[in-house]
Amino acid sequence: MEFTCLSEGKGFYYPPCHILDISGFRILLDCPMDLSSLLVFSPVPIDPNPIISNEKTSLKIDKPLDASSLICAQPRYRTVKNLILWDVSFIDVVLISSPMGMMGLPFLTRNKDFSAKVYATEVAARIGQLMMEDLVAMHKEYRQFYGPEYDSPEWMKWDELDSLPIELKQILFGADGAGFAGWMPLYSAADVKDCMLKVESLKYAEETCYNGTLMMSAFSSGLEIGSCNWKITCPKGSVAYISSSVFSPLTAMSFDYKSLQRSDVILYSDFSSCNAADNFEADNNVSNSRCFYMSFDWFIMSSLLSFLFTFLFISHYSDDDVNLEASIKLGSVDEYTEEMEKLNFICSSSIDFIKAGGSVLIPIGRHGIVLQLLEQLAVALENENMKVPIFVVSSVAEELTAYANIIPEWLCEQLQDRAVRGGQTFKAGQTSMAKIGKNRQQIELMMYLFPAIHSLKLLTNWQEPCIVFCPHWSFRLGPVTHLLRRWCGDPNSLLVIEKEVDAGLALLPFKPMEIDMKMKVLQCPFLSGITLQKSHQLLKLLQPKHVVFPEILRQHNKNNGHSETSFSFSYYKENEKVHIPYTKKDSELDIAEELVNQLQSATLTKQEMTIARLRGELVLEQGRQRLILGNDE
Amino acid sequence: MAIECLVLGAGQDVGKSCVIVKINGKSIMFDCGIHTGYQDHRRYPDFSLISANSGDFTDSLSCIIITHFHLDHIGALPYFTQVCGYNGPIYMTYPTKALAPIMLEDYRKLIFEGREEEKQFSSEDIAECMKKVTAVDLKQTIQVDKDLQIRAYYAGHVIGAAMFYAKVGDSAMVYTGDYNMTADRHLGAAQIDRLQLDLVITESTYATSYRDSKYVREREFLKVVHNCVAGGGKVLIPTFALGRAQELCMILDDYWEKTNLKVPIYFSAGLTLQANMYYKILINWTSQKVKDTYTTRNPFDFKNVCSFDRSLIHAPGPCVLFATPAMISGFSLDVFKLWAPDERNLVTLTGYCGSGTIGRKLMVAKPPTRITLDDNVQLDVRCQIYQLSFSPHTDAKGIMDLVKFLSPKHVILVHGEKPKMVKLKEIIESELEIPCYHPANHETLHIPSTRRIEASASDAFLQSCLCPNFKFLKTDPRQDSELDDDSNNKRKMPQLQVCENRVAQGLLITLQKNQSRKVVTENELIDTIGTEIHEEKFAYCCPIYFPNSESRDISSFHLILFGKLSREFPDLNIQDCEDVIRIQSFVGSFCSKAKCPYRTDVSFQSVLDTVHFCCAWSMGDEELAWRVISTMKNLKLSDRIET
Numbered sequence A: 001m002e003f004t005c006l007s008e009g010k011g012f013y014y015p016p017c018h019i020l021d022i023s024g025f026r027i028l029l030d031c032p033m034d035l036s037s038l039l040v041f042s043p044v045p046i047d048p049n050p051i052i053s054n055e056k057t058s059l060k061i062d063k064p065l066d067a068s069s070l071i072c073a074q075p076r077y078r079t080v081k082n083l084i085l086w087d088v089s090f091i092d093v094v095l096i097s098s099p100m101g102m103m104g105l106p107f108l109t110r111n112k113d114f115s116a117k118v119y120a121t122e123v124a125a126r127i128g129q130l131m132m133e134d135l136v137a138m139h140k141e142y143r144q145f146y147g148p149e150y151d152s153p154e155w156m157k158w159d160e161l162d163s164l165p166i167e168l169k170q171i172l173f174g175a176d177g178a179g180f181a182g183w184m185p186l187y188s189a190a191d192v193k194d195c196m197l198k199v200e201s202l203k204y205a206e207e208t209c210y211n212g213t214l215m216m217s218a219f220s221s222g223l224e225i226g227s228c229n230w231k232i233t234c235p236k237g238s239v240a241y242i243s244s245s246v247f248s249p250l251t252a253m254s255f256d257y258k259s260l261q262r263s264d265v266i267l268y269s270d271f272s273s274c275n276a277a278d279n280f281e282a283d284n285n286v287s288n289s290r291c292f293y294m295s296f297d298w299f300i301m302s303s304l305l306s307f308l309f310t311f312l313f314i315s316h317y318s319d320d321d322v323n324l325e326a327s328i329k330l331g332s333v334d335e336y337t338e339e340m341e342k343l344n345f346i347c348s349s350s351i352d353f354i355k356a357g358g359s360v361l362i363p364i365g366r367h368g369i370v371l372q373l374l375e376q377l378a379v380a381l382e383n384e385n386m387k388v389p390i391f392v393v394s395s396v397a398e399e400l401t402a403y404a405n406i407i408p409e410w411l412c413e414q415l416q417d418r419a420v421r422g423g424q425t426f427k428a429g430q431t432s433m434a435k436i437g438k439n440r441q442q443i444e445l446m447m448y449l450f451p452a453i454h455s456l457k458l459l460t461n462w463q464e465p466c467i468v469f470c471p472h473w474s475f476r477l478g479p480v481t482h483l484l485r486r487w488c489g490d491p492n493s494l495l496v497i498e499k500e501v502d503a504g505l506a507l508l509p510f511k512p513m514e515i516d517m518k519m520k521v522l523q524c525p526f527l528s529g530i531t532l533q534k535s536h537q538l539l540k541l542l543q544p545k546h547v548v549f550p551e552i553l554r555q556h557n558k559n560n561g562h563s564e565t566s567f568s569f570s571y572y573k574e575n576e577k578v579h580i581p582y583t584k585k586d587s588e589l590d591i592a593e594e595l596v597n598q599l600q601s602a603t604l605t606k607q608e609m610t611i612a613r614l615r616g617e618l619v620l621e622q623g624r625q626r627l628i629l630g631n632d633e
Numbered sequence B: 001m002a003i004e005c006l007v008l009g010a011g012q013d014v015g016k017s018c019v020i021v022k023i024n025g026k027s028i029m030f031d032c033g034i035h036t037g038y039q040d041h042r043r044y045p046d047f048s049l050i051s052a053n054s055g056d057f058t059d060s061l062s063c064i065i066i067t068h069f070h071l072d073h074i075g076a077l078p079y080f081t082q083v084c085g086y087n088g089p090i091y092m093t094y095p096t097k098a099l100a101p102i103m104l105e106d107y108r109k110l111i112f113e114g115r116e117e118e119k120q121f122s123s124e125d126i127a128e129c130m131k132k133v134t135a136v137d138l139k140q141t142i143q144v145d146k147d148l149q150i151r152a153y154y155a156g157h158v159i160g161a162a163m164f165y166a167k168v169g170d171s172a173m174v175y176t177g178d179y180n181m182t183a184d185r186h187l188g189a190a191q192i193d194r195l196q197l198d199l200v201i202t203e204s205t206y207a208t209s210y211r212d213s214k215y216v217r218e219r220e221f222l223k224v225v226h227n228c229v230a231g232g233g234k235v236l237i238p239t240f241a242l243g244r245a246q247e248l249c250m251i252l253d254d255y256w257e258k259t260n261l262k263v264p265i266y267f268s269a270g271l272t273l274q275a276n277m278y279y280k281i282l283i284n285w286t287s288q289k290v291k292d293t294y295t296t297r298n299p300f301d302f303k304n305v306c307s308f309d310r311s312l313i314h315a316p317g318p319c320v321l322f323a324t325p326a327m328i329s330g331f332s333l334d335v336f337k338l339w340a341p342d343e344r345n346l347v348t349l350t351g352y353c354g355s356g357t358i359g360r361k362l363m364v365a366k367p368p369t370r371i372t373l374d375d376n377v378q379l380d381v382r383c384q385i386y387q388l389s390f391s392p393h394t395d396a397k398g399i400m401d402l403v404k405f406l407s408p409k410h411v412i413l414v415h416g417e418k419p420k421m422v423k424l425k426e427i428i429e430s431e432l433e434i435p436c437y438h439p440a441n442h443e444t445l446h447i448p449s450t451r452r453i454e455a456s457a458s459d460a461f462l463q464s465c466l467c468p469n470f471k472f473l474k475t476d477p478r479q480d481s482e483l484d485d486d487s488n489n490k491r492k493m494p495q496l497q498v499c500e501n502r503v504a505q506g507l508l509i510t511l512q513k514n515q516s517r518k519v520v521t522e523n524e525l526i527d528t529i530g531t532e533i534h535e536e537k538f539a540y541c542c543p544i545y546f547p548n549s550e551s552r553d554i555s556s557f558h559l560i561l562f563g564k565l566s567r568e569f570p571d572l573n574i575q576d577c578e579d580v581i582r583i584q585s586f587v588g589s590f591c592s593k594a595k596c597p598y599r600t601d602v603s604f605q606s607v608l609d610t611v612h613f614c615c616a617w618s619m620g621d622e623e624l625a626w627r628v629i630s631t632m633k634n635l636k637l638s639d640r641i642e643t
Ligand SMILES: [Zn+2]
Pocket: B068, B070, B157, B178
């Protein structure tokens, strides 16, 4: 078995990407795209003469970073650059773990040599498709502005690139300066459609078989609605691929770790704890330099406390399974309440700002969080008896919320219970249906879904203050660019963004050099994976024989005594092939009883063993090898 | 190995479905229904037959599986869990879990309310019972415990109805519950993978009927209803709260829209309207057509339907009323008593009516007539009676198609009437050549099941049988078409089989101490013997001059060798079994490994006319071994002639 990490990814929106060679087949694990790289581009200018900002400034050597340094051109999109080096035709299977993990898939499937089977959960596939369609729709604005794209755009010329400020170069060439590669023009709506035709969708825990040999199942990972971890079984053993997982998420079904128990090998691909640790350190410097942020000490305090709490609490437990499970569960309850508190905080802040006459803009791309937040905000507004509209503006808003309402099976227990008891899951979707139906009382919620900022219905319903949910979190695409321009000077308005977004760079175009942005910014860290403490307990519980960790966890594992574990382990680095031995020397084989019954066996060496000549037919089916009676006998 | 099958209900009958299947030591209860035709203890399956050890049901059963929310499949569940004390796992689909409480509550009110002494379970019991339920999605492989695996497949009978697959070890079976092989207005057709099965237990409600197009029958229904209301009559449609009610309502609502009819359509209980809420979030369990349109118009948002108030019973003018329950008792009976004497009115019978019910009496009645109600009251029936000719159950052709598709080793028929079952059994046995049974209630059947022997196989063995001649078998898509005409899921599980045409050959070694088995090639035999027996072993790969060896087979060589050794060592017991020569602890077999570690020849290249014979022995037989080896080395051409 061979494992190669193509990309470690970068947080929630850019999951890792790997290649696994197993039983003679090559599996690509996820096919994401780095949308945070969009930050090097300038949003579509409002000014109809874009040339002004494009003055020849290339003579300046160390040009300071400001709004004018951003590239004014139709953006290209950064795919996994190491993937380009692989021959697409040698990929047999693609396994998708989340909607984010398929954003780069059309780049692959539009290649005529692509012949692999793609598997994703039903919901990841559907949400992924909607996200890609939305991206294409948002990109259209650029296309309309700049016109058709040339083969090699001006900005991609070497001297142009070289004259860019260092911050942008880092994004363009990679942190290690390794090279400028993987920048592709966006796929078209037709590419997305073709891509979806190649995706086979599965339920959680549904077994699917590739070529008679590989059995694959997806199990909920809890990160986002429909996201999953994969279990791959071949006659020589089983492998569990653990992507970023959340034990007790707000919306998605929780992390189904039990189904991954007793896998021979675990490919550990949850980088969230590394990212989180980084953020944590960087935090203080960053927040000092950006005085326009609202204080978010509260978040740091609360996460710190619960971090300590879980840590202390868990150390009381002994090592047996039951307690391990109990402690993971208890920890999860904390996670759930902690995440809920974050939402409550966003709600109460929003209400404060609205009371002061400002509006609230929420460009968060996590659908699970958005659905819950819509819910909480609606309740909060109702409690305050405030008649403030909530607008959800996106080309797929209506479809997405309607879809979220018909998949109760894929949601967390709390929401499932609500569905079972009351026949509804989300208020958001209910209103979208109520619009068409005639259920009057629902409309009072004043929640509106619009496809675009300039849609007529939005203009007639528009009123401020209001709360707007809209894409895109990169601040380069979608309705958010227009709304931010409208509100960035208003000190009473609030912008809610995620912690992983590089706010300094993201907001750059909305902060003219002389004036600070007056709008307040609330940056919120959402849980995106397994915390380090829990990963330790989790692996104990899963009882694998071998674990492959990312290199960055080596130090941590040393500190936390992973060396005393019952399993062996190794580490992987980006673009380095790791060999993983099969844990079984021999393969499993089932022999039909009829065949064994007709065998004539002889006893050998003092009755210790019998030996018989076997004749039969070997059948490979559903990942099992079976020897059956041959037809010729 | 055998599968043991105890029928507690729906044996040669419709009602209180309940079958206990014991596969390789695991007992599963399929369905836990109630018989609506009985008022006494016969209402419940006789649970006392389940366990020999005085009714600890939690111990005796691995799990309960409920196929759908109809009372004849779930009605006894709260009684079994809350009164009989079963506390183990219960599985059903999400929609069944969501909708079952509505059905059970409806039934509880109808039967127990006002008759406290008969009260078998309460609202709280229903709620407590449902808390123990694990909801499953279609196609998920659920590991109930280490050995028992179950999986649900779309059955198309009511929303959330499922067929269940269960597997323990190598034995596997399917219990269909109620199913429909053709799509209807709101549901898709049943869908299942091709599976290796020892047993299929199937319903057989319409074991002998064959039905024509759905569309024609729907139109006929609409015509009858339209004629009735056009003539100022009232239409009574007795149904259960869920299932039929929604399907017919979709048909009527659609027709009302198209024809601009203004006659009111009522739902008798608020409950049913609430049920429509559930249908809205369960769109994924309906037909493809419904799913495709849900974003623009949810078909369960009925425009022309409102709830019914009791005072409206006497209101003048035409109307359509859906009233519970289906077989006419309780509220639907109250309405029926008032409306039946008027010949302008219409009663539509929507489903199967068990014997003894008023519904059953009406099925055979020809108005104007007079029927006897429960309390010996005579009622004049002058209204029209219309029997729906479409049903959510499969017809005989559908049953045959499913059985043929699954090709199990055995079939058991339940949920039907005996004479019809007998006929179907004959057809299954003659046309499909599959043994078929139709046990009565409380009968136990023993069915043989397959078993496979587990072994480990060496890479060399697998390689030797895998290299040439792969044969790819895909399931024939034409055969599947019957199961797919409205595929609930667009995709069918590809059942690719890879077969090897050539006969695989190897040696099966069984260790006596733990019965562990290993399959190896001949070349690996000596190595394997060496590692499997933890005793000091000596080995030597002996070159033997054997002229023209290419043109001979190994067995002739063995014969020669055996003859020679028997003559050299007349006092020893020499055995030649399966091409292995044994003399006490000495074993030897032909070796074709190019680089055998026990070979001491200078050159590893094959020397002309030389074969190798791998030998191993334990220390005690050292002397004997070398005598044997030297005899073999001196094998002469003359030895061959002598044999
Ligand atoms: Zn039924």
